[in-house]
Amino acid sequence: MRLNPLFENMSTTVFERMSGLARAHEAINLGQGFPDGPEPVELLEAAAWALQERGNQYPPSRGLPALRSATADFYNRFDGLNVTSDNVVVTSGATEAIAAALMAVITAGRRGRHHRAGL
Numbered sequence: 001m002r003l004n005p006l007f008e009n010m011s012t013t014v015f016e017r018m019s020g021l022a023r024a025h026e027a028i029n030l031g032q033g034f035p036d037g038p039e040p041v042e043l044l045e046a047a048a049w050a051l052q053e054r055g056n057q058y059p060p061s062r063g064l065p066a067l068r069s070a071t072a073d074f075y076n077r078f079d080g081l082n083v084t085s086d087n088v089v090v091t092s093g094a095t096e097a098i099a100a101a102l103m104a105v106i107t108a109g110r111r112g113r114h115h116r117a118g119l
Contacts, residue, residue: 065085
């Protein structure tokens with residue numbers, strides 16, 4: 001079975017390359033948020049509790065309401081913004097955030113006001 005050429009010919013990401021180089025040179029990987037050492041026991045216990053007592057399925061597409069609300073509260077308090085959880089989308093990483101931001105403002109087939117035929 002052949003893969004879609006988009007994936008068959010896909011090169012490694014910068015994250016894969018940087019992680020490989022960091023391993024090869026026994027360096028600290030600043031390209032991703034890997035933990036530097038063993039996780040604190042309190043964190044592991046809190047994560048286990050959350051998995052057992054709270055949900056462990058996919059969250060709503062815009063993020064968990066409590067997390068969105070806490071995020072809005074944070075930016076209101078520390079950055080002086082006036083946002084609600086309706087103004088917040090939680091993603092699982094920067095790539096997903098960029099894609100969500102672009103998809104929020106770009107519509108296929110629509111041309112901007114500065115579009116000129118032939119350009």
